[in-house]
Amino acid sequence: xxxxxxxxxxxxxxxxxxxxxxxxxxxxxxxxxxxxxxxxxxxxxxxxxxxxxxxxxxxxxxxxxxxxxxxxxxxxxxxxxxxxxxxxxxxxxxxxxxxxxxxxxxxxxx
Amino acid sequence: xxxxxxxxxxxxxxxxxxxxxxxxxxxxxxxxxxxxxxxxxxxxxxxxxxxxxxxxxxxxxxxxxxxxxxxxxxxxxxxxxxxxxxxxxxxxxxxxxxxxxxxxxxxxxx
DNA sequence: TCCATATTTCATGAAATATGGAATTGATTG
DNA sequence: CAATCAATTCCATATTTCATGAAATATGGA
Numbered sequence: 001x002x003x004x005x006x007x008x009x010x011x012x013x014x015x016x017x018x019x020x021x022x023x024x025x026x027x028x029x030x031x032x033x034x035x036x037x038x039x040x041x042x043x044x045x046x047x048x049x050x051x052x053x054x055x056x057x058x059x060x061x062x063x064x065x066x067x068x069x070x071x072x073x074x075x076x077x078x079x080x081x082x083x084x085x086x087x088x089x090x091x092x093x094x095x096x097x098x099x100x101x102x103x104x105x106x107x108x109x110x
Numbered sequence: 111x112x113x114x115x116x117x118x119x120x121x122x123x124x125x126x127x128x129x130x131x132x133x134x135x136x137x138x139x140x141x142x143x144x145x146x147x148x149x150x151x152x153x154x155x156x157x158x159x160x161x162x163x164x165x166x167x168x169x170x171x172x173x174x175x176x177x178x179x180x181x182x183x184x185x186x187x188x189x190x191x192x193x194x195x196x197x198x199x200x201x202x203x204x205x206x207x208x209x210x211x212x213x214x215x216x217x218x219x220x
Numbered sequence: 221t222c223c224a225t226a227t228t229t230c231a232t233g234a235a236a237t238a239t240g241g242a243a244t245t246g247a248t249t250g
Numbered sequence: 251c252a253a254t255c256a257a258t259t260c261c262a263t264a265t266t267t268c269a270t271g272a273a274a275t276a277t278g279g280a
Contacts, residue, residue: 007124013197014121015268019113027200035227048269050228069226069277084194087123090137091187125238145257158239160258179247179256 001086009083012059018052025075032074111196119193122169128162135185142184
């Protein structure tokens with residue numbers, strides 16, 4: 001991952017509507033959600049949402065797929081993975097015990 | 111973690127200088143770096159850096175500690191942990207295989 | 221083709237953010 | 251206490267970002 005990609009991703013998530021959208025899609029999982037559903041769930045105008053979705057898309061955080069008249073969006077877990085890897089690059093520098101707890105905690109209680 | 115904290119953290123990392131600073135501190139690990147060292151390493155002015163450090167500080171991504179005339183900064187791994195946990199909240203929803211790879215990747219090859 | 225639904229694109233004004241210069245606070249040394 | 255080094259705060263300017271409304275595009279059904 002390039003620094004530019006990471007910047008795009010972080011600033012994409014650093015905005016209220018987009019963070020909500022992304023977390024919603026994380027919860028939706030493999031089923032994803034149509035743009036209209038997202039707009040309804042979050043009470044955001046279509047054009048505003050569309051613009052924010054395109055920013056998340058460009059940042060590699062979501063994918064989309066046309067489905068008839070609708071466009072269905074999905075959280076892109078690979079994108080998050082790359083982002084975290086970039087952020088924590090060389091974190092260990094001889095001290096694995098520093099970063100390991102960070103990873104353990106996230107072991108999302110599924 | 112509250113949504114506001116997550117927004118602050120993501121938008122803190124969504125800016126060139128701050129992302130560089132944070133990654134530098136991640137690499138520095140437990141030793142941390144003095145503000146002046148960081149400014150020198152990244153070729154950023156004192157006041158600009160100071161401002162950016164205070165934003166990272168408020169976002170819970172770094173900690174600091176006065177050391178004589180200098181102020182030493184450290185990456186706050188707990189902050190990152192909380193941020194990721196928030197982002198991936200309820201990611202599993204019956205499909206652990208979706209999010210697990212995200213976490214595995216971060217198992218930084220130390 | 222005509223129409224309704226779903227989404228995207230574009231231009232605009234308002235608000236937020238980044239940067240640099242100058243002044244200021246805090247800590248150490250002589 | 252004066253001089254100096256380290257970092258922060260204050261302020262003005264330039265830039266970027268954001269939500270909005272209007273218009274455009276795309277799909278599916280009658």
